Amino acid sequence: MTDIVSADWVADNLDRLRVVDVRDGWEYDAMAHLPGAVSIPFDRFRKESGDSEGMLPSHSQWASLLGPAGISADSEIVAYDDHHGVFAARFLVTAALLGHDPEKLYLLDGDFSSWQLEQPTSSETPDIAETDYSVDPPEATPLVDADRVAAASDDPDAVLVDTRDESEYAAGHIPGAVLLDWRELVDDETRGLLPREEALAVLESVGIVPEKRVVLYCNTARRISHTYVVLRHLGFEDVEFYEGSLTEWEAQDRPLEPGSPDA
Incomplete structure (x- = not known):
């Protein structure tokens, strides 16, 4: 189950988390970000047309985003945005629906604006070792028709x-x-x-x-x-x-x- 975690918890666990910033790329570059965060903008992980699969990205599209970001199927991921978490939640639900362990998915309680009031930010792009991310959707999901x-x-x-x-x-x-x-x-x-x-x-x-x-x-x-x-x-x-x-x-x-x- 995807959990909602405090800024203090994230700060204390940064060394073991993959932090995903889903704001626009220019915001990540120009307005700083959480230390160690990688940029995966919201518009890159949604399909452009609605059909029976809704707006979920294809398996190959999803893998091509997470692998270069240094995320593997075993990674613990925390995601954030600057809109009260709504875009970050979409990233995490997408991850769960496409097979990432929900117990390893976390939503920052708050957003970048609240984080920067009390926590450090960074303007450095982290060095990332790419992975070969594998998509393995679960048999049982909350999706309904x-x-x-x-x-x-x-x-x-x-x-x-x-x-x-x-x-x-x-x-x-x-x-x-x-x-x-x-x-x-x-x-x-x-x-x-x-x-x-x-x-x-x-x-x-x-x-x-x-x-x-x-x-x-x-x-x-x-x-x-x-x-x-x-x-x-x-x-x-x-x-x-x-x-x-x-x-x-x-x-x-x-x-x-x-x-x-x-x-």
């Missing part, structure tokens, strides 16, 4: 969750979905995850509780990646991930329902 998503809205033991913002939800959402803007689980001041009890209260307020199967979607699987990591971190065990999200849903001419969550 559109039919499974459609059925969730009528299942009393499930909750279908739209993680986009309220205006997007109001313009059109999958019928039966509740709204949980992923940013509601983030503390604007610390730029990291809300304290545990606060986060659980936010979730419970829209019917997201550990006893139910939780099915997540957004537009292109970026925002649900953050919510997925948070839910797993909080101990939710039955969380499903609609990789195709609305990109695929709309391409299949499936129905959308307009209206605000309070309507």
